[in-house]
Amino acid sequence: MNVPIPFHWALMRDAAGHWCLEADGMVHARVTVARAFPISAPDDAVSVLDADGHELLWIDDLAALDEARRERIEAALASREFTPVIEAILAISSISTPSRWTVRTDRGNTELLLPGEEALQRVGGSSLLVADAAGVQYLIRDIPALDRASRKFLERFL
Template identity: 45%
Template sequence: MATTRFTLTRNPFGRLLLTSEDGNIHEGVVPVRAFPIQAPNDGIALVNGDGAEVAWIDRLSDLTPAIRSLIEEELAGREFMPEVSRIESVTSFATPCTWSVVTDRGATSFVLRGEEDIRRVGSNGLLISDSHGIQFLVRDMQALDKHSRRILDRFL
């Protein structure tokens, strides 16, 4: 395990408080993933309220369990990206249309405004943005069932 060059705690208001090795204190730091989809546990910046990076974490696994837990809690509270496991139906193959999907957070539906709101991520992944800006992740198109892949093929 690598040596952590800072300490991380919560202040009485629940905000993260980072104390650097040289004693500088940064209140209200926020963790930001460099590669949230392709490498979610690697490359995390801790930034202050002005958006300036005050610490860099190569890998979450390098941290002590206490610091890792604080960062994971903070990330979970900020990030909302349901992962699509099945596409049940679409109202039309022309956009805008409503998609009914099953995600890791339950069944839902959303409006796809246009084909440009479906972006490729890596070789088999997709990021689908709905009309409200919520992003749905398809981690691996090939892992979806045949019905879901057929629907996706009409939009890609």
């Protein structure tokens, strides 16, 4: 299986605001950009897929790209991704589920509703995905790195 690495490529935004990829002279409209390991190695590999989900471009190492291209990729990723990273749990409404949590994230303070204990899923070693009742996933990157109070709250559910 060959890895699609075009000789020349450029990612850009069309007038309607969709991302398109120009690769070796072909222009693909409405492409999506996705990280291969968004949690365990977010800056590692990135893939550009066409509207049907076929891969057009594989970038082995995002960090190794030149700055202009990387910024484009990051921008495209930012327009698609939404995984707030929880930095601290400020309060919980109850220790039984459903429980309303007040959290501080990298995108500001907010509230989320934890529907059940199964909505907390460990990913890899010490990361935790929190899927709230509305379907948004929050990420706790490193549980031991949380402050004491947050860990105390979390222990009630894990």
